[in-house]
Each structure stands twice: as structure tokens, then as C-alpha cells.
Amino acid sequence: MRLLTTICLLVLAQILPAQVRDYNELTRKRGIADYEGMPLIPAEYDDVLAYFFDNDTFYVAIKGDRKGVFDKRGQLTVPFDYQELEIWAAQSQFQFGYARVKKNRRADSGWGIIDARTGQSILPEKFEFARAIFPDLLVGR
Numbered sequence: 001m002r003l004l005t006t007i008c009l010l011v012l013a014q015i016l017p018a019q020v021r022d023y024n025e026l027t028r029k030r031g032i033a034d035y036e037g038m039p040l041i042p043a044e045y046d047d048v049l050a051y052f053f054d055n056d057t058f059y060v061a062i063k064g065d066r067k068g069v070f071d072k073r074g075q076l077t078v079p080f081d082y083q084e085l086e087i088w089a090a091q092s093q094f095q096f097g098y099a100r101v102k103k104n105r106r107a108d109s110g111w112g113i114i115d116a117r118t119g120q121s122i123l124p125e126k127f128e129f130a131r132a133i134f135p136d137l138l139v140g141r
Contacts, residue, residue: 021048032059032074040074051087053097058116060087069099069116078119087116098122098132111140 022033024043031043032050041048045061048070052058057072067085069078078085084102099116102109103125112125113132123130127140 032070040072041070056097056117058087060085069119071117077117078114084111096132100130101125113140 022031022039022041022043023029024031027043029043030045030048031039032041032048033039033043041059041061045063047062049060049062050057051060058077059070059072061068061070061080063080065083066080067082068076068080069085069087071077078099082101082103083105084100086100097115097117098113101112101114110124110126110128111130112121112127113123113130114121123140129139129141131139
């Protein structure tokens, strides 16, 4: 049993990204650092959440009431333009590398879909509901 556990841990170490959450106790801000402590995303955000999709890693950073997305190299792919940015690793709002977004939380504000890898708008923010069914089939109501 120990051998199996050791093998599983070694395999996971090769698959999972070599990154850890970074926390600045002085400012109470979060970021992402590699295992050597080198910052990938500076510890200047209220929170940073990791999402894994299709052998890739995305980080949603929250700064005040705005959200943005970083890739696994720490490059900002989606600017902090959105109050609502929903990513789930399962096939839901973050389907096929897409994210569901809203620029503001007002009731008359609509949902859109962006490519989280590039920040490119895929579906404009004018829908009550937006979802990717297949990579080439987006639904907005």
C-alpha cells in the first residue's frame, strides 16, 4: 500500500503545476509563487483561485470588486474589467476554455462569453444567460 501511495504521489507531482499560493502577511494580499518561492503572480490581490482545465492552469485574481485571469506563466490574459467572471473546471461556464462574464452586477447588465486563454470576446455581454454547449455552439438567451 505504501508503494502504491508513493507512486501516486510521484505521478501527481509530475502532473500538477509547480506553484503554490503566496500570502503577504503585511498587506494581507495573495498571489502565486513557484516552489522555489519566485513569484509568478505578485501577492497584491484579495484572492487568487486556481482552475485546471485540459492540461492547463488558469488563475482568477480578485482585486476589489474586479476579476482578471492569469495563465500558468503568470501572464495576464483577461484584464480586470469584470465584476462577474465565472470559471469552473468541469464542463459548465468554463467550457472549452471559455468563461462567462459580466462587466457589472447591475440587474440590467448582461452575460457574455470570453476565451480565458486570450481575453477575446466570443459572445457579447447582452444575454440573460450564456453558456458554451460545444466549442462552436454558444447559447445566449
